[in-house]
Amino acid sequence: MSRVPLPYSQKILELFRNPKNLGRMEDATVSAVAGNPQCGDMITFYLKINEQEIIEKATFESYGCAANIATSSIATEKVKGMKLEDAWKITWKSVAEEVGGLPAVKFHCGILAVGALRRAIRAYYKNKQIAPEWLPKELTFEEKQALEEEELARILEKKMKMAEEK
Amino acid sequence: MVENVRELLKAHEGLKREVYLDIENSSMVPTEVLEAILPYFNKRAYGNPTLTHKPGWEAFEAIMESAQKISGFLGCKSLEEVNFTPGETEANNLALLGATLQTRGKGKKIVISEVEPLSIMHVTEMLTKYGFTVSKIPVDSEGFINLERLKEAVDGNTVFVSLSAVNHEIGTIQPIKEAQKIVKDKNPNAIFHTDASDAYGKIPFSVQDLGVDMATISSYKILGPRGIGALYVKEGVNIERILEGQIGTQKLWPGVENTPLIVGFAKASELAFQNLEENVRHMRNLRDKLINGIFEKIADVRLNGPKGEKRAPDNVNISFLRCEGEALTIELSLNGVYVSSGSACTRRLLQPSHVLVAIGRKFEEAHGSILMKVTRYHTEEDIDYVLEVLPKAVERLRGISGTTVVE
Numbered sequence A: 001m002s003r004v005p006l007p008y009s010q011k012i013l014e015l016f017r018n019p020k021n022l023g024r025m026e027d028a029t030v031s032a033v034a035g036n037p038q039c040g041d042m043i044t045f046y047l048k049i050n051e052q053e054i055i056e057k058a059t060f061e062s063y064g065c066a067a068n069i070a071t072s073s074i075a076t077e078k079v080k081g082m083k084l085e086d087a088w089k090i091t092w093k094s095v096a097e098e099v100g101g102l103p104a105v106k107f108h109c110g111i112l113a114v115g116a117l118r119r120a121i122r123a124y125y126k127n128k129q130i131a132p133e134w135l136p137k138e139l140t141f142e143e144k145q146a147l148e149e150e151e152l153a154r155i156l157e158k159k160m161k162m163a164e165e166k
Numbered sequence B: 001m002v003e004n005v006r007e008l009l010k011a012h013e014g015l016k017r018e019v020y021l022d023i024e025n026s027s028m029v030p031t032e033v034l035e036a037i038l039p040y041f042n043k044r045a046y047g048n049p050t051l052t053h054k055p056g057w058e059a060f061e062a063i064m065e066s067a068q069k070i071s072g073f074l075g076c077k078s079l080e081e082v083n084f085t086p087g088e089t090e091a092n093n094l095a096l097l098g099a100t101l102q103t104r105g106k107g108k109k110i111v112i113s114e115v116e117p118l119s120i121m122h123v124t125e126m127l128t129k130y131g132f133t134v135s136k137i138p139v140d141s142e143g144f145i146n147l148e149r150l151k152e153a154v155d156g157n158t159v160f161v162s163l164s165a166v167n168h169e170i171g172t173i174q175p176i177k178e179a180q181k182i183v184k185d186k187n188p189n190a191i192f193h194t195d196a197s198d199a200y201g202k203i204p205f206s207v208q209d210l211g212v213d214m215a216t217i218s219s220y221k222i223l224g225p226r227g228i229g230a231l232y233v234k235e236g237v238n239i240e241r242i243l244e245g246q247i248g249t250q251k252l253w254p255g256v257e258n259t260p261l262i263v264g265f266a267k268a269s270e271l272a273f274q275n276l277e278e279n280v281r282h283m284r285n286l287r288d289k290l291i292n293g294i295f296e297k298i299a300d301v302r303l304n305g306p307k308g309e310k311r312a313p314d315n316v317n318i319s320f321l322r323c324e325g326e327a328l329t330i331e332l333s334l335n336g337v338y339v340s341s342g343s344a345c346t347r348r349l350l351q352p353s354h355v356l357v358a359i360g361r362k363f364e365e366a367h368g369s370i371l372m373k374v375t376r377y378h379t380e381e382d383i384d385y386v387l388e389v390l391p392k393a394v395e396r397l398r399g400i401s402g403t404t405v406v407e
């Protein structure tokens, strides 16, 4: 049972109730997923990107908690009209600040949102087979964390399955 | 932080109806119980029951009368067998640690099931650090313990077995009498404990009939006050104290007795047992109305635990696929329906309930699970209201998860 007290901010509650830019985008230029159903957190980011590498539209779908829905909503709002290079610079911390702060157990929800955004940007360049200078080769913090969470969930599920079979 | 919570509370203003179904985690105390308790704070029996003055003797009398009543409902031989503790967690700790301290040197094996409450799971885990081994009996897809495996697991080295009578999360009514026989046949010296917190006042049973050595019961699960529970310890079974201090009327739990709560526990027991059969029928009705209503109105749901007679009369536990549990509890709360979800968020991961994993639920099924318990105070109208609110909540959240999770 959920035992962690979650004093969500008003902003989170508001975005949870009325998320912006919600839903699948059929004509997206690119999309990316972070998390998986095993984590209990999973988010998909859709971006529509024009010739000038400007994000014309961003939407999301989230199988995550209220904090994940709120941070995803903020992230999609923020990147609208941005150049990819600038959108890349958005960090989970800035997103978390904008929703009025996140409790520690909910950091990963914001991290996943930004992780999905960065994966989408990376996917865009990978599809185009170009590597802009500003795009780091190494995975950034948010991307690594998303990867780690996915890995953890897989290990945990395996472990629990094994324990069961014993 | 508190500021945030105040805002959250404000968001609940103007609710047209409220239905509290989170009896698993805490409960409301009915007025009848409250009224029985109140005089014991300032009108009478506020003394220490071990002391030689009127308020002390009054307290002694009140505690003994309460123990007498509860021992009757439990089917004990005598009221001496009822030991009050500050709750279910404490009673389970006392049972496990008290018994293993007593039996040290005689054996090193503890047998439990995979679906015990955390106050059993975590304490046994701790005991493994002190040389004990723990064997966890698997359960089937409805949560019933595998009696064959129990038979295999119990051996001459086994000192303690703990199996809860009714599963706290999915309501499985376990064959405790049979399990007890199996254990005693293999090792008559093994102590058999059952956490009966979800059985007491909800299904008819008697500790003597079950043949158990120890049983835990809890007050708030039958709508008594929080902070009080009891451990039945059969006459002749010796266990040690796990806390030391001034011993009063409770030989296994030192410190000053909390007379008002003990009185409240006894009163709540009386109310639960007064018309037990009728109460059970009422709860079962509401339970099935809720389960059937959910299955009629919402697609892609799974019932966790068995159906019908083998399920606790109050328990409803359902997984809503493509719906995140915590988000669902918040959405429901904003609409006046209070429930809990089967996953607890740790720092990085949503940790699915060990009970749901044990019955073979996939993680994504466990994450979207909701636990609800009905009481004799709930009405058909309450359930109608839940059935009005719940489908909308699920639909909205599934709208947010959209195509992210496809099976």
Ligand code: FES
Binding pocket: A040, A041, A042, A064, A065, A066, A067, A068, A105, A106, A108, A109, B345, B350
């Ligand atoms: S998305 Fe994992 S708890 Fe928020």
